[in-house]
Amino acid sequence: MLDTIDARSDLEGYEPDMGALLARHPELQIERDDYNINVTANYGERLTPQEVLEHYRGHPGAGAPTHLYYHFPLCAYICHFCNYVKQLAPTKDPKEAYARWTRALVKESTFYLDEIPWVSKARIESFYIGGGTAALLEPEHLAEVLEHVRSRFSLIEGCELNIEGNPDNFCDPTRVTELVRLGFNRFSVGVQSFTEDVTRFTNRGHTAAMSRQAIENLVATGLPFNVDMMFGLPHQDPDTVAEDLRTLVELQVPTITIYRLRNADRAAMGIGNRAAWNLPKVRDRLQQEGLFPSLHTTYAMRQRAVEQLLAHGYRPSPCGWWSRPDTYPEGNIPRVSRNKWQRFDTMLAFGPGAYGWLTGHDRRVVQTHNVSDIREHIERVEAGGEPPLAFGRLLTGVQAVATALGFAYKSCQPIEVARFREGYGVELLEDEPYRGVFEELESRGLVSIASDRSQIRPTLNGETLHEEIISIYLHERIGSFAAEVCHKV
Ligand SMILES: C[S@@+](CC[C@H](N)C(=O)[O-])C[C@H]1O[C@@H](n2cnc3c(N)ncnc32)[C@H](O)[C@@H]1O
Ligand code: SF4
Numbered sequence: 439m440l441d442t443i444d445a446r447s448d449l450e451g452y453e454p455d456m457g458a459l460l461a462r463h464p465e466l467q468i469e470r471d472d473y474n475i476n477v478t479a480n481y482g483e484r485l486t487p488q489e490v491l492e493h494y495r496g497h498p499g500a501g502a503p504t505h506l507y508y509h510f511p512l513c514a515y516i517c518h519f520c521n522y523v524k525q526l527a528p529t530k531d532p533k534e535a536y537a538r539w540t541r542a543l544v545k546e547s548t549f550y551l552d553e554i555p556w557v558s559k560a561r562i563e564s565f566y567i568g569g570g571t572a573a574l575l576e577p578e579h580l581a582e583v584l585e586h587v588r589s590r591f592s593l594i595e596g597c598e599l600n601i602e603g604n605p606d607n608f609c610d611p612t613r614v615t616e617l618v619r620l621g622f623n624r625f626s627v628g629v630q631s632f633t634e635d636v637t638r639f640t641n642r643g644h645t646a647a648m649s650r651q652a653i654e655n656l657v658a659t660g661l662p663f664n665v666d667m668m669f670g671l672p673h674q675d676p677d678t679v680a681e682d683l684r685t686l687v688e689l690q691v692p693t694i695t696i697y698r699l700r701n702a703d704r705a706a707m708g709i710g711n712r713a714a715w716n717l718p719k720v721r722d723r724l725q726q727e728g729l730f731p732s733l734h735t736t737y738a739m740r741q742r743a744v745e746q747l748l749a750h751g752y753r754p755s756p757c758g759w760w761s762r763p764d765t766y767p768e769g770n771i772p773r774v775s776r777n778k779w780q781r782f783d784t785m786l787a788f789g790p791g792a793y794g795w796l797t798g799h800d801r802r803v804v805q806t807h808n809v810s811d812i813r814e815h816i817e818r819v820e821a822g823g824e825p826p827l828a829f830g831r832l833l834t835g836v837q838a839v840a841t842a843l844g845f846a847y848k849s850c851q852p853i854e855v856a857r858f859r860e861g862y863g864v865e866l867l868e869d870e871p872y873r874g875v876f877e878e879l880e881s882r883g884l885v886s887i888a889s890d891r892s893q894i895r896p897t898l899n900g901e902t903l904h905e906e907i908i909s910i911y912l913h914e915r916i917g918s919f920a921a922e923v924c925h926k927v
Contacts, residue, residue, distance in 0.1 A: 456737035466906035485830035500559035505777040509789025518714040523791030573603020598773035608652035625663035664693035669739040672729035680742035757904035780849035790815035840916035852893035
């Protein structure tokens with residue numbers, strides 16, 4: 439029963455000091471330069487693009503709840519911390535580049551729609567255009583993408599239509615009105631910090647006044663949106679972070695995401711682009727100059743941020759995304775996160791570096807990964823023929839369950855034992871290795887298990903350490919259990 443868990447005070451046993459919490463859980467400590475969150479699996483059977491397409495063709499996705507993602511890779515400036523797949527928009531004739539990418543993204547999804555009958559019949563509950571900086575696109579380009587999506591896919595009534603951008607894209611109120619007129623009903627805006635030294639040092643192209651204006655414009659729409667904030671950046675300290683959060687709370691931002699700086703090289707992991715700060719020379723210089731806050735200071739920043747959020751009734755769902763009460767129906771989680779993480783529904787992903795997954799069939803997961811080289815991506819799409827897939831991963835058995843559990847944990851919603859019984863044929867609280875992992879997490883106060891054993895839910899301490907728990911307990915422990923079983927076979 440849902441209220442079995444919710445009835446308990448979520449603050450019971452809560453440890454606000456992340457450093458103290460990690461001291462109690464030394465197995466979960468990750469050094470700053472190794473720190474990265476990757477909820478997708480980097481194990482499983484590697485698939486060629488042709489094999490991914492075969493799985494696509496055989497997947498029974500008609501009528502199944504699905505999330506649709508488009509990745510637009512251009513940005514008006516490149517932030518030094520950013521390891522996402524992105525590229526500077528050309529200064530000469532940028533609108534031509536936007537039009538070219540609009541055509542390419544539409545052409546890529548058209549391939550799947552034309553070749554694979556179920557794709558047009560999947561039940562699209564949420565759509566997200568991100569990047570890069572999707573809100574750089576002009577209304578005419580966004581209208582073209584939306585027209586394509588609405589006419590070729592099966593969107594549910596009231597489908598969540600998300601667009602992501604920066605304060606500089608939302609600080610003109612007429613542009614925001616235009617986006618609402620086009621049909622967008624949820625927004626995401628990356629502010630990172632209101633401290634000018636931080637935004638300047640990281641090469642952001644907006645001031646604090648622009649961020650404030652963008653937020654006011656979005657609040658005026660009456661629609662939900664989230665503001666992305668970062669901590670652990672040069673020129674931040676616990677006081678500036680606390681002040682940033684106080685500003686957002688005062689502005690009544692519905693959802694606030696707090697991301698700790700990840701300086702792991704995601705390009706080397708095959709899932710992103712190198713950030714300027716990943717370059718050893720740059721990283722060493724910043725370190726020598728003492729510009730990266732210590733882990734101790736970084737944890738103090740998080741503590742101060744969370745204090746503000748908790749004091750004003752915000753609660754996390756998914757992990758790291760804190761919402762005001764009653765922002766979203768059913769569990770106070772945005773639909774995009776419900777589809778992607780809580781339920782691990784199929785996600786169709788287009789654009790350079792985009793990755794998605796096919797789920798809900800045969801107790802397995804097929805991860806799909808596009809090429810992350812931006813130029814290669816667009817040239818392959820424009821040339822026609824096969825879509826720009828780089829590889830895939832087929833996950834079965836414990837590996838499929840471990841990945842699904844990582845997503846469910848990330849959602850910070852109750853993990854339904856029955857869903858895993860029906861979807862994967864496992865008893866999370868009886869079968870090994872799951873039972874051992876969850877009992878250990880419960881004994882450490884990182885999850886709570888409902889008294890009728892129907893649900894498992896991260897505690898607030900488990901939310902604080904979610905990235906470490908997903909990586910170490912769910913991926914490594916359950917993943918290595920899989921490897922041991924394979925060795926024995
Ligand atoms: C896909 S990114 C970019 C969206 C948008 N262009 C922007 O700049 O906000 C979404 C968010 O990821 C976060 N982010 C980017 N690079 C990061 C990093 N190295 N470590 C932690 N968070 C990061 C930022 O908060 C950013 O707003
Ligand atoms: S953080 Fe956003 S604006 Fe900055 S480079 Fe990354 S995607 Fe572009």
